[in-house]
Amino acid sequence: MNLVKYVRLSILFMLLLSTVAMAGNSVNILVYHHVSSETPPSTSVTPQQFRQHLSALSEGPFQVVDLAWALNQIQTGAPLPDNAVAITFDDGYNDIHTNGMPLLVEFGMPFTVFVSTETIDRRFGDMMDWETLRDLQANGATIANHSVKHDYFVRQFPLDDVWLAAAYADITEAQTRIEAELGPSPKWFAYPYGEFNHALRDKLQQEGWIAFGQQSGGVGPYSDFQALPRFPAGGIYANWNTLKTKLMSRPLPVDYHALPDPITQLNPPQLVARLKEPLPNRQKLNCFVNGEWLPTHWENAQTFSIQPTKSLGAGRSRYNCTYSIGDGAFYWFSHQWLRP
Ligand SMILES: [Zn+2]
CATH class of the missing domain: 2.60.40.1220 (Immunoglobulin-like)
Known part of the structure; x- marks a missing residue:
């Protein structure tokens, strides 16, 4: 998406938000992988389930928000809608484009897709290519960083300075690749499998990144912005009634x-x-x-x-x-x- 279009969309979005109650200070982030009835059920929602989620999210009390906007509101102490929700996907499967995007466009909802660049470059499995990701971008998606190789970052030994430098180099390499294909991308990183340790988290903090895990919970004023939680929404977590309860929750105010x-x-x-x-x-x-x-x-x-x-x-x-x-x-x- 070019800058002019982005600014225009952002203004439209803010005008839209000015009509809803802004009394909250947190956002619950959903993480999906597949939108398909033919992919592994444990990481999938069917297109029917996804429509059900979006339809419910398009009504009160929920308000789907742009993730960058929501994070900025929290970091600057500005208000959010009372039950703000942001939508993310990990990995970049083709079914996000074929089954997920048309519904997101229909409901007018912004979303973020975290991709591992090597799987995109080599079209592993049923991954999108860069051209398809550009089409997602043109339809309201932010494309962000999920590493080069999607390795287990912290299941390696020893977890020393050499390891840390290599892990961080992987992240910056993925960012360079994404920006070469798609233009500027926020300094956001989703840890593969949601796995991290404090050394990697602290390195990302020093270097000015925001990072996302896969532990459940909301994002609020006391969050650790290099270990932001997200609620999984696929597989056994796809049931709307239980998901709804989670999306009504606020982060427990701990350090x-x-x-x-x-x-x-x-x-x-x-x-x-x-x-x-x-x-x-x-x-x-x-x-x-x-x-x-x-x-x-x-x-x-x-x-x-x-x-x-x-x-x-x-x-x-x-x-x-x-x-x-x-x-x-x-x-x-x-x-x-x-x-x-
Ligand atoms: Zn992943």
């Missing part, structure tokens, strides 16, 4: 940057979280791991810790917490661990 490194030696790992605002009734905070309820230990009025009794298995695990704030709405909090 996200101070959360532990997802990769830790301690097993089961202890999560310590510091609340930025006290909870009126901390008994209502409920935390779980793999379906097991976890007791919360309060170190003081605004610091709690949770630790399961059983060790975590290999791969990714998540601790999830919710807190009812009334009217069917929740604070939501999730922390992902990785045992390589």
Whole structure:
């Protein structure tokens, strides 16, 4: 999309938003992969399900927003619509173009697609090519960075300075490739598989990036902007009724940057979280791991810790917490661990 067109669209978009209530300070980001009934169900929504999602999102209380605009509102302390939602896709499969885009255009919704450049260059599997991505761009998409090779970034050893330099070089190489084909792209990076450690996160912060994981939760004033959560919306998460509850949630007000490194030696790992605002009734905070309820230990009025009794298995695990704030709405909090 050229700049003039982008500015024109942005103005139109802001005029549109000025007609809705701007009382929120957070956005919930959805992450999709496939829009198809022929791809692996675990990472897919069918076109029918996708239409159902967009149709529901086009009505109150939801407001689908442009991701760049929403992140900027949060970073500058400016308001957002009360139930703001942003739409993203990872990987760049062809079905986003054939099945997803026509519906997004029909509903007039902006979206972001994170692509791994080597899979696009080599047309791995059923990936889009650059020409197709240009067509997405012309229809409201922002194309952003999902690395060159889609490797497991932090399942390599040792995770030392040489590793970090190579990981960061992969990210900048992908950015160069995207910009060569599509023009300027925001400095946004979606971690492949949502996996990262603090060394990589801190490097991206130093270099001025915004980065996205795949732990669930919303983005708000206390978010860690190099570890932003997104709600998965495909596979078992595609059910609209449960997804709707998540999209009505707000991020639990904790200091996200101070959360532990997802990769830790301690097993089961202890999560310590510091609340930025006290909870009126901390008994209502409920935390779980793999379906097991976890007791919360309060170190003081605004610091709690949770630790399961059983060790975590290999791969990714998540601790999830919710807190009812009334009217069917929740604070939501999730922390992902990785045992390589
Ligand atoms: Zn991916």
